[in-house]
Amino acid sequence: MTTITIRGTTLSLIQGDITKQQTEAIVNAANSSLMGGGGVDGAIHRAGGPAILQECKEIVSQQGRLPTGEAVITTGGNLRAKFVIHTVGPIWRGGTRGEPELLRNCYLNSLKLAKEKGIRTISFPSISTGAYGYPIDKAARVAIKAIVDFLETNEGIDEVALVLFDGNTYKAYQEVLDTEATMKDPRVHILEVLEILEREYPEVRIILNWRTPLELLIATILAAQCTDERVNEVTKDLFKKYQSAEDFAAADIRTLEEEIRPTGFYRNKAKSIISCCLALVEKHRGEVPNSLDDLVSLPGVGRKTANIVLGNAYGQEAIAVDTHVGRVTTRMGLATSKDPDKIEEELCEVIPQNKWTRSTHLFGFHGRKICHAKKPLCSSCVVRDFCQTGAFLLIGYKDCHEERVCSSTVD
């Protein structure tokens, strides 16, 4: 038996027969008709007797077939468990039809129902991995993550067991549980994470070349969807020719387009630069303002650009979420959103304010050097022990734990 404890609740792996468990409730991997079937479902109905089937029929007559991911409860009939929670796992169709979310819902909805009924001990089988064909390694990851997430935010359940029928299934779940147990929560250990990155990249600084707040603002606008190195090549001459907001505001748009063409999206960028500099001249006497509200009110300036200017040109603490910062922090589990503004909010809650600007540089550089978009180099990563994604990639999970996270396209 393998056990970990989450906020006082034990989560155990047991190799055995779920119908013989003495927990208050056992979970049945049912089909949507609730009429019994093969595998765990058939075994529970056989051991529990006709009372369970009768209650299932009444539930179906009242509310229809049970949708995938939902859960209902009956008594346990002749079983040792007082209750059976019936849930319908997804059939595996390659993983592109929302199977992970549906499987996660099976565990979350069963636990929610148990909590509502005051049930303190509950046993789960490995849902969907029999005839429904869900790959065991992927199912184990979803199951344990769902249970851990629930227990981290809910009280009232003392014991959760995953009762696994055969040795192979047990081994797959054990591997995931061991990884979960050794992983450190990056939100709790954020200072340690930043110290490690600081030791790794002591020299890191903003890569864009600039001398004045205006140059940094223009360079940041040009850096959208472009590498900083290419922007630096372009601005070398650009900043010699245009030295003030007035110069950019008076630029001939076609000429400017050609001058910034190598940075891509040059038509939009030229338009943004001219409009932005016109606003600087009209409303700010040609100076770049030093407040977030004023900066984001300029045409073509979003929070990311504004925070880069505030953090670097004005020495204010600010987190700028670009594609690298967004990718690294969501993979690690420091943030969960896909929206850069929301990621910024989440990071501001976790990272001490005096480290906001520095953490932007550290995470951004780590993303460029190690945590690449397509193939993160997890085995060389110094913060792997704090990363929700890397730990699982290294034990053979080819896909990142959440596709939405790893396909992040934050600019």
Ligand code: SF4
């Ligand atoms: S362990 Fe892998 S996914 Fe996590 S931060 Fe490091 S490189 Fe990125």
